[in-house]
Amino acid sequence: DDQGRCIAAASKRIVTIIDDANNRPLECIIRRVFSSTQDHECLLLCPVDMPVQVLKSTNFSGWIAVDDDQIKQIIPSVAYALARVHMHFVESG
Numbered sequence: 001d002d003q004g005r006c007i008a009a010a011s012k013r014i015v016t017i018i019d020d021a022n023n024r025p026l027e028c029i030i031r032r033v034f035s036s037t038q039d040h041e042c043l044l045l046c047p048v049d050m051p052v053q054v055l056k057s058t059n060f061s062g063w064i065a066v067d068d069d070q071i072k073q074i075i076p077s078v079a080y081a082l083a084r085v086h087m088h089f090v091e092s093g
Helices: 068-083
Strands: 014-018 025-035 041-047 055-057 063-065
Touching: 014 041
Parallel strands: none
Antiparallel strands: 014 025, 025 041, 055 063
């Protein structure tokens, strides 16, 4: 709302907040709920639509990006790994 509070919360741990600058909604996943030092309930939010980059270990020189053909093969593994930390994989491009 106009005081910066959460305007909608769903049972699936998703909230919608409104950006004051452009009056557009932003859906977020609730990552953590905690109390502040003033005993206010606080939420740690993560945008639902957030790009991720999939990297693989080279075992010698660090990490390199996974190419598009390899991504298609490992989508189930990527989706599973993200689901374990309460994130949802959406292929969009």
